Amino acid sequence: MSLFDMDLSGVVNNLFNHVHETSSRNHENHESRRASNIPVDILDTPKEYMFFMDVPGLSKSEIQVTVEDENTLVIKSNGKRKRQDGEDEGCKYLRLERRAPQKLLRKFRLPENANVSAITAKCENGVLTVAVEKHTPPPKSKTVEVAIA
Template sequence: MTTVKQHPVLQSRGPQTFSSLLDTFFQDSVNNRRVQGFTPAVDLWETEKSFELELALPGVTKENIAVEFEDGVLRVSGERAFKKENQEQKYHRVENLYGKFRRSFQLPENVDAAAINAQFENGVLHISVPKVEEKVVKHQIFVK
């Protein structure tokens, strides 16, 4: 006996024409893209006085972005919504990624959490995390 693996999308469907199979392929591609979510690109650098981050968030509104800092971790989350304005539109290709995103960054202990600043302009979120004087974690004491 031979078993044949079927694609889950095509399982439980009867014979189809090539045209309807093509339509199904494109529709499933659109739906899968919407569900996957995306991971925004990040640039992270350090200056003498701060840590700086820039996240590329094209198509995201300021209201759909959350920035949190807790226990030394900076978290940026949000959602890029897929706008299908007209139900009669028949997408043939959707290459942009949509959905929820979340990025986390472990920062050193020498940051001023109360002074973190986030600004969103032209699809780019810029976060500035000021440094404070480094805490003395280990100090060698000489015996006299």
């Protein structure tokens, strides 16, 4: 079945299947499910695939973007936020309502035309943007004139 034979949601689901991890322990399995619930937007442009995730409270140094098994994009973070300065100087928090960032772990199987050696990531204003360049498509078929000898 070609990409053109599927509806758009089928294409997205087949291209970017979320890789599920199973765990033998209930706690780890619950944490993995909670971490994988962080929403992501995936944009397919002519030159690249763009992944957008909201990561409030995390700096770029706390987020890791890697590729596993040659075609699995992995985005993860430990989900810990540093407290504001001042707690050491006789100050104490009276209320802590802001939730710490969730533990982040998302895995996506990339399509065959993804160039895994050309991935960029930036974290700006609480939004992580990961760009995965596409390989240039092979040239269209060309008709060659056969000469009579």
